[in-house]
Amino acid sequence: TQMENYLAEIFGLGQGSDNTTEAAMEETRRAVERIMAGQSHAVQLNPQEPAIRRMQHEMAREANLLSRSSGTEPHRRVTIYGS
Numbered sequence: 001t002q003m004e005n006y007l008a009e010i011f012g013l014g015q016g017s018d019n020t021t022e023a024a025m026e027e028t029r030r031a032v033e034r035i036m037a038g039q040s041h042a043v044q045l046n047p048q049e050p051a052i053r054r055m056q057h058e059m060a061r062e063a064n065l066l067s068r069s070s071g072t073e074p075h076r077r078v079t080i081y082g083s
Contacts, residue, residue: 021055024048028056028080032063035082047077056080 024046031043045056053069056078060067066081 021052024052025055025059028059028078031080032059032065035065035080036063040082042079042081044079045077047071047075049074050076053078 027045031040031045034040034043048056053076057067057069060078060080064083066083067078068081069076069078071077
């Protein structure tokens with residue numbers, strides 16, 4: 001594990017997942033804003049890995065919105081709905 005972490009750090013592989021997470025959360029934030037502003041009743045997000053989908057569901061819950069995952073891996077995605 002230490003060697004994998006070291007090599008990932010040397011080759012900058014760890015940063016890609018951070019950027020992916022940041023982009024996914026920004027997409028989620030924009031979706032929540034659109035629904036809260038009444039611009040949309042539902043927004044389907046891009047497919048993400050399970051850990052990111054959990055964060056997206058949590059962000060929807062914090063905004064008192066509904067969310068649901070659909071599809072099959074690796075194309076499973078979250079849709080956020082106005083409540």
